[in-house]
Amino acid sequence: MDLLDIQTTLREFELERYNIHNLLIKVLRIAKYRLDVKEIIFMSLNKSSSLTNDKYLALYSEIKTIAIKKGLSSNEYKTIFVDVYENYYKNQRTTDWYELTSKSVEKGYVVGLSVSELTDYINQIEKVLETNTIPEGLHSLDLYYENEKKQKLDGIYLNHLGSCKSILNKIRDYLIDYLVNVESEMVINKELDDMDFKNELLILIQQGHEVKAKCSEVGLYGTLYISGADYIAWIEKCKLFIKKHVSDTEIQENFFNIAKGANESGETPFNSMIGILTALQDYDFTPTPVVHTDINKKIDKIFISHSSKDIEYVTALVDLLNNIGIKKSDKHIFCSSLTGYDIPYGENIYEFLKLELNNNNIMVLFVLSHNYYESAPSLNEMGAAWITSKEHNSVLTPNFDFKKITGAIDPTKISFYMNDKDGLNKFRDTIVKTFELDEIDYKIWDRDRKIFTDKVDAIAKTEALNLNTQVKLERVKKLNENKMELHLRFINITDKEIEFKFIDLELGDSSGNKLNMSVDEDLLDEFRLYPRENKIVKWTFDYGSSYNPRRDDSKLSKISFEIYS
Known part of the structure; x- marks a missing residue:
């Protein structure tokens, strides 16, 4: 300080x-x-x-x-x-x-x-x-x-x-x-410090003349040389003073260059050093502040860090940013999932992201969700933003629990839910202030905010159904060389009847062999999961790859699905 x-x-x-x-x-x-x-x-x-x-x-x-x-x-x-x-x-x-x-x-x-x-x-x-x-x-x-x-x-x-x-x-x-x-x-302490520094300078100048008188010798041709341990000690004391109290690098370099060959030389180096010390009596010894360009530089771009699975939320968010006043341009918004705001054609993905996050003029906007914390690229972006100390804000999808914020993001820093009106008001104020935008008429803002929250609530409703529905692989049973039986547990904790759009499965055995397949649409058309139902369903599948059902490794199994809202 x-x-x-x-x-x-x-x-x-x-x-x-x-x-x-x-x-x-x-x-x-x-x-x-x-x-x-x-x-x-x-x-x-x-x-x-x-x-x-x-x-x-x-x-x-x-x-x-x-x-x-x-x-x-x-x-x-x-x-x-x-x-x-x-x-x-x-x-x-x-x-x-x-x-x-x-x-x-x-x-x-x-x-x-x-x-x-x-x-x-x-x-x-x-x-x-x-x-x-x-x-x-x-x-x-x-x-x-x-x-x-x-x-x-x-x-x-x-x-x-x-x-x-x-x-x-x-x-x-x-x-x-x-x-x-x-x-x-x-200010008083600074003035006292300046007085102390200047007194120290006067002492160094006085000591210099005393050392010169003590360490001077006349050469064969009448030339005066200054050398000796006392002279070297005085030079080192002067160097220490300048290094510690003078922030001007040009003055430091000049003095140090002269001091290098001063011992066993004539009067010229000595006079140059005394001249620099004398000039420093008018020097302002206030330390030069370190200028952090990443803080002082004006922010003019938003980097939206998100999971590609949250594309619907992010699309609505970009529309809201446009309504607040952020221009529809890749110069002002970067969003890898939206055409026009994404990585330019022909660019290396990772090099481009690296360059974006190293820019000093961006604000990182984290869209936090269950999907975000399951996405390795998203977590990498979070870490990179933290390392480069970027200005950042966090917005939470409605079904994401605030308590689950982990990683490089500080959970004590203010975050808000996408459908929180007060949070959106503060968010708008932050964007307007940071990007120096014109204020929006409150009636227009109320309408834009309502359109946004209605969209978000609709997306969240469908997402909640998926989050509250579970499909787990309980057992894989080999029937013959071409067929196997999967025991799938379906759990519905909602009060609604569930219909599935699709169910995709990825199985893996202990040898590392994988099998990807989907549940037949005819099966799904006839299948219903009733309110608060928990049941096991046995379905038969063909398989013909190197995957071995008898050696199925449940840790390698992945099930993805989507339900009708």
């Missing part, structure tokens, strides 16, 4: 008024780095939602380890924690709040929402207020009652809106004041 980090964060606060959750996390990291216990307590309390007694005590214990590390006693820490909770956290959150259950204004009410929840609630209220309109064409009496109802609802939500914004403003001001104080402290 350096002065530039603090100043950058302060500039970010200028751009954000209420959506300050990410900035709070950033400032919290700064406070933890500095062991600023008071600020850690304040930000941790504001990051937490529904602060129950158990959460309060857990937070108290968690921060106590930091306080002890800083050298505070248990009593000192307790005093600070209580003071922050009562005089800062509660004081900033105490307001006159209209309580919906009691239908009255509760004075001295402490709003317990976290910073992120306050931001979300503000967005919800603003949408409610925007849509709370009086229908046209009402009778005068009906118009009167509708107007009364509208004003009452507006009054309630304006009360909540004002309170939430006031709380966030107070938290924001607290964080800014803290950063300004840290900045001032670091």
